[in-house]
Amino acid sequence: MDLVLNSLMAILEPRTFVSLSLGIIAGLVGGAIPGITITMTIILTLPFTFGMEPVQGLATMVGVYVGGESGGLVSACLIGIPGTPSAIATTFDGFPMARKGEPGRAVWLGIWSSFLGGLIAGVPLVIGATQLARLAVTFGPWEYFSLFVLTLSIVASLSEQSLIKGLIAGTFGLLVTTIGADPIMAVPRLTFGWEFLRTGFPFLPILIGVFGLSQIMSDVEKAGTTHAETRLERLTSLRVSHLAVIKEILSQPVNLVRSTLIGLWIGILPAVGGSAANILAYDQAKKASRHPERFGTGIPDGIISTESSNNANIGGSLITMMAFGIPGDAVTAVMLGALIIHGIQPGPLFVTTNAPIAYGMFVAYFLAHALTVIYEWAGLRFALRVVALPLHILSPIILVLCVIGSYALNNIIENVWTFFLFGILGYLMVKTGFPLAPLILGVILGDQIEVNFIRAIMTSSDWTLFFTRPWSGAMLALSVLSFAYSLWQRRAALGGARAVPPPGGAEAEADLES
Amino acid sequence: MRRDTGIGLSMLALCGLFYWQAGRALTPPFVPIGPAFYPRVILILLAVLAVWLIAEDVFTARRRAATPAAAVLNYRLVVICFIVFGGYVVGLSLLGYLLATFLFVLGLGWVMGPCKAGDFPTLALVAIGTAIVTHLIFEKYLHVFLPSGLLF
Numbered sequence: 001m002d003l004v005l006n007s008l009m010a011i012l013e014p015r016t017f018v019s020l021s022l023g024i025i026a027g028l029v030g031g032a033i034p035g036i037t038i039t040m041t042i043i044l045t046l047p048f049t050f051g052m053e054p055v056q057g058l059a060t061m062v063g064v065y066v067g068g069e070s071g072g073l074v075s076a077c078l079i080g081i082p083g084t085p086s087a088i089a090t091t092f093d094g095f096p097m098a099r100k101g102e103p104g105r106a107v108w109l110g111i112w113s114s115f116l117g118g119l120i121a122g123v124p125l126v127i128g129a130t131q132l133a134r135l136a137v138t139f140g141p142w143e144y145f146s147l148f149v150l151t152l153s154i155v156a157s158l159s160e161q162s163l164i165k166g167l168i169a170g171t172f173g174l175l176v177t178t179i180g181a182d183p184i185m186a187v188p189r190l191t192f193g194w195e196f197l198r199t200g201f202p203f204l205p206i207l208i209g210v211f212g213l214s215q216i217m218s219d220v221e222k223a224g225t226t227h228a229e230t231r232l233e234r235l236t237s238l239r240v241s242h243l244a245v246i247k248e249i250l251s252q253p254v255n256l257v258r259s260t261l262i263g264l265w266i267g268i269l270p271a272v273g274g275s276a277a278n279i280l281a282y283d284q285a286k287k288a289s290r291h292p293e294r295f296g297t298g299i300p301d302g303i304i305s306t307e308s309s310n311n312a313n314i315g316g317s318l319i320t321m322m323a324f325g326i327p328g329d330a331v332t333a334v335m336l337g338a339l340i341i342h343g344i345q346p347g348p349l350f351v352t353t354n355a356p357i358a359y360g361m362f363v364a365y366f367l368a369h370a371l372t373v374i375y376e377w378a379g380l381r382f383a384l385r386v387v388a389l390p391l392h393i394l395s396p397i398i399l400v401l402c403v404i405g406s407y408a409l410n411n412i413i414e415n416v417w418t419f420f421l422f423g424i425l426g427y428l429m430v431k432t433g434f435p436l437a438p439l440i441l442g443v444i445l446g447d448q449i450e451v452n453f454i455r456a457i458m459t460s461s462d463w464t465l466f467f468t469r470p471w472s473g474a475m476l477a478l479s480v481l482s483f484a485y486s487l488w489q490r491r492a493a494l495g496g497a498r499a500v501p502p503p504g505g506a507e508a509e510a511d512l513e514s
Numbered sequence: 515m516r517r518d519t520g521i522g523l524s525m526l527a528l529c530g531l532f533y534w535q536a537g538r539a540l541t542p543p544f545v546p547i548g549p550a551f552y553p554r555v556i557l558i559l560l561a562v563l564a565v566w567l568i569a570e571d572v573f574t575a576r577r578r579a580a581t582p583a584a585a586v587l588n589y590r591l592v593v594i595c596f597i598v599f600g601g602y603v604v605g606l607s608l609l610g611y612l613l614a615t616f617l618f619v620l621g622l623g624w625v626m627g628p629c630k631a632g633d634f635p636t637l638a639l640v641a642i643g644t645a646i647v648t649h650l651i652f653e654k655y656l657h658v659f660l661p662s663g664l665l666f
Contacts, residue, residue, distance in 0.1 A: 187539055187540055393636075
């Protein structure tokens with residue numbers, strides 16, 4: 001208890017508190033601006049922490065992390081572009097809700113869900129880190145491979161129009177990651193002689209292009225139509241009854257807790273970050289719902305599931321980082337780097353040998369969640385002003401920021417071309433009914449799937465281990481079940497559609513043939 | 515030929531090209547699995563899915579329900595915007611960040627907007643502001659070195 005109180009005093013010390021606050025604000029702004037992700041924000045913040053005390057520096061980074069996760073939902077809800085990968089699924093219901101004239105409700109459902117999900121996940125972060133992480137570290141390459149396949153299969157089944165198109169999008173994402181040096185021997189492949197491709201396509205420009213550019217072009221094509229004109233007219237106010245919003249969230253305790261646990265668990269697993277957590281939580285909320293057909297139309301269930309899961313994911317990632325010295329995602333990878341810069345050895349002994357720093361991070365985590373709500377309450381009016389700008393003013397500015405986000409990754413213009421190329425691809429995918437989320441998840445998980453697949457085969461030539469090892473077999477079985485369930489759902493929907501003859505009858509069918 | 519069939523056939527061609535290209539990767543000695551193995555597994559899977567897509571498109575076309583008439587969309591503007599953006603990326607290397615960004619924001623805003631002469635000063639101010647403010651924040655404050663061209 002003394003340790004907690006001492007850590008609280010250390011965090012409330014003016015310099016540390018100001019650093020934490022600035023970190024939260026930087027995270028909120030970086031997370032809210034499409035193209036400037038949390039990873040980029042924390043990379044940009046890193047140099048500022050070099051001169052700080054370890055607790056102050058790490059508190060700042062925790063602030064960026066927590067603020068960024070919440071900031072990402074603002075642009076996801078208000079302009080339909082996820083500010084961060086972990087807000088991808090928030091756009092599915094947040095943006096339609098905002099377009100229906102309830103931007104305040106959409107945003108605050110997200111903010112309060114983030115807050116509650118983060119707080120719930122903070123409990124296992126503090127008291128159960130070792131226990132929860134124990135299972136994950138017993139995983140071998142078979143289990144990791146199967147886990148990634150399960151995640152990808154679930155996301156592919158998210159595709160509304162066609163399961164096959166979801167599968168193709170996910171597999172194409174995997175193919176994209178095979179371009180460049182192979183992760184085992186670093187031998188270049190599929191480069192077609194282009195030097196730039198030797199290191200493969202960077203993930204961030206792909207993400208920004210697929211979501212950012214395709215979203216802007218989808219808006220551009222509607223320019224001049226009634227639909228586009230009403231888009232921003234309705235975003236008049238973000239005022240809501242906070243009590244009503246909190247009640248709305250608490251009226252779905254199962255959704256909240258399930259999504260939080262999914263986020264926590266995905267966070268604990270190395271290399272699977274909030275981007276996978278929010279999509280998985282959304283999928284589970286949809287499958288468990290009594291009205292799955294309403295998902296994607298702007299219902300609170302979707303926002304609650306995604307936003308509680310992505311903030312809970314922070315807790316999970318920090319558990320893995322603090323207990324095992326393994327990054328839960330790209331952001332904690334940067335934080336591990338910061339620990340090393342400060343001369344602190346991450347690993348299983350970190351919490352015991354650096355208790356003041358570890359508990360300082362715990363306190364900063366909880367405090368950052370509370371402060372984030374306050375700062376968002378104070379700064380949302382500014383967000384609304386940004387979003388209320390006319391499309392022909394806003395779109396070029398967003399694209400410029402997306403270009404900077406792509407370019408700044410390693411200061412090469414080829415990244416901007418990657419952004420452009422995948423922007424065109426994303427737009428074409430939208431127009432031809434291919435879902436974007438499986439493509440992105442394929443790109444996120446591609447390297448890890450390959451590494452674990454090859455490792456498993458190189459460790460033992462017995463391929464049946466993928467099925468006979470209990471966890472691996474169970475996860476592959478779940479993948480198959482996910483497909484089967486998705487196919488069954490579609491057949492059931494098709495049966496229902498056949499029962500109702502289409503308007504126009506034979507004429508309508510004839511039109512389709514032409 | 516239907517759209518999905520065309521996509522499926524294009525994907526099969528892509529798979530064939532990549533399968534051939536994957537085989538050109540050097541296989542280090544003493545390694546049981548070469549660098550081409552995994553991409554080829556993915557390509558075979560993708561080819562199977564492409565065949566499935568074609569089959570689904572061919573065999574289910576008659577069963578599909580009628581879709582409501584799509585809204586009239588401004589694809590011409592989309593193509594113009596893509597061209598303007600492509601020009602911006604080229605311009606970043608040639609003209610540098612400041613000038614290219616100014617021209618891009620001005621050009622895209624003009625193309626997308628109502629195109630009235632009275633809007634030009636506002637657009638020009640936004641373009642100047644965007645170029646200078648982002649340059650100051652990222653280059654001067656955050657030390658992100660933005661592209662420099664022949665002039666700046």
